[in-house]
Amino acid sequence: MPNPFRLETIRPGQPFCDREEETRVLLAHARDFRNVVLSSPRRYGKTSLALRVQSQLESEGWACLHADFFGVDSMEDVARRIGRALLKALDRRETLLGKGRRLLKGLKAFRPAFHPREDGGITLTVERVSESGDPVRLLENVLEDLAEVVGRKEFSLHVTFDEFQEVTRLKESGQIEGIIRTCIQGQDASYLFLGSRRGVLRAIFNERKRPLFQSAIHMQLDPLPYADVVPFVENLFKQEGKSITTEGAKAVHALVEGYPYYVQRLAGEAFEAAEGPVSREDVVRALARVAHGERYGFQAVLSTLTPSQIKVLRALTKHPTSEPQSAEFTALSGTPASSVGFAIKKLESEDLIEKDARGVWRVVDPVFRLWLNEL
Structure with missing residues (x-):
């Protein structure tokens, strides 16, 4: 199918x-x-x-x-x-x-x-x-x-x-x-x-x-809403003769924060491996495979960045912050405040990071964030 x-x-x-x-x-x-x-x-x-x-x-x-x-x-x-x-x-x-x-x-x-x-x-x-x-x-x-x-x-x-x-x-x-x-x-x-x-x-x-x-x-465009993703995923599974639990469908949305490409990518990965009703645990395992499968694209992104920019990017995956030039964050990133400022500007221009509604800088791509955390 x-x-x-x-x-x-x-x-x-x-x-x-x-x-x-x-x-x-x-x-x-x-x-x-x-x-x-x-x-x-x-x-x-x-x-x-x-x-x-x-x-x-x-x-x-x-x-x-x-x-x-x-x-x-x-x-x-x-x-x-x-x-x-x-x-x-x-x-x-x-x-x-x-x-x-x-x-x-x-x-x-x-x-x-x-x-x-x-x-x-x-x-x-x-x-x-x-x-x-x-x-x-x-x-x-x-x-x-x-x-x-x-x-x-x-x-x-x-x-x-x-x-x-x-x-x-x-x-x-x-x-x-x-x-x-x-x-x-x-x-x-x-x-x-x-x-x-x-x-x-x-x-x-x-x-x-x-x-x-x-x-x-x-x-x-905002992330896809939970209320639309869950029935969408459940219905497509059903149409092709497979099934996913409601908790599994919820996990498809939650684990990738409603990011449209990854909703499709993660649901598709779980669908391919499904031998019975897909559970939340099945979706978690599928996410690990998705992150692994995207690694070459992520590596290509890192290849365009300087060492300082990579340090700041990795620090933001673990420690999103509203004050990237603070003493605490510069220590965490191992990067001087002046270099952090230049890195933030570059990373934002490439849409790798964003400032959310609370004024906190974070990595945009949730699966890229997961992959960086595992380096």
Whole structure:
């Protein structure tokens, strides 16, 4: 029997836990052509939620494009990803190999290129309309193409820029932000900016000197609520002919603090090993296997940090604190107060730590925290 707990992006129509209120709010903002910034820790289901929202909008006649900026390496790459997403969105409405060609009229940045696949299907890629090497003009053109589509008033447009904070890694980031602000301001379209480096994303939209200052409504995804996770887990077990005790389902939520990716990961691990009703003890054992299975990703994270940053990170796993530069914490971490300050700034910028509602610094990822504690 297949494992019903999915680790990849959850597509519309697949089992999806909660987020009904967030879906309702995002749909309302989209229909009113408001722009939204949606942030959360990594692997919290932002992309799955955005796709769910866009699926509903497409059923209402909207054109929806999703451009993922993860790993973007230049201004031209930003433009190309937007252009590809636009052409794919138009192709979903009306095939660009047929009558949908009319939708290409007036577009200045990219044209579609179709390539046959071995399975008989067709792959859509993009080519520049002009060979001009100016990336600034290319980005302006592709954003003006969005405005061109909106201006036709043939259908409404919803645009998702996923992992938007990644543009700040580019030397032209300020220019990119400015071009985007200029081109989308006043459009009768809705833009959804997703990001998992929350401090960086907040700075883009909250710092007065930044081009996108106050240009979008802020939303943040919270952990999945206990009241939704428990029946969700129980029902998926039941649908596939297995069972989990209520205490076991409660443990799935509690042990990973409602962290969406780990709810799926832990429940899936327990499901795979189940030979009878899954108990709380079975879930605890499954958590140890999950932490072990995630170790290579965690090791990769540590490889990007300095020794001082690792010391501070490990100290926070055991001793969350509201005063990281206090004598007590610096002694626990074995790091001078000045170095602790720099480490906190770096760890927060990478969204490895956060300050909670009580003002206490802690490690964001509960399984990473568990793994660090065992080093």
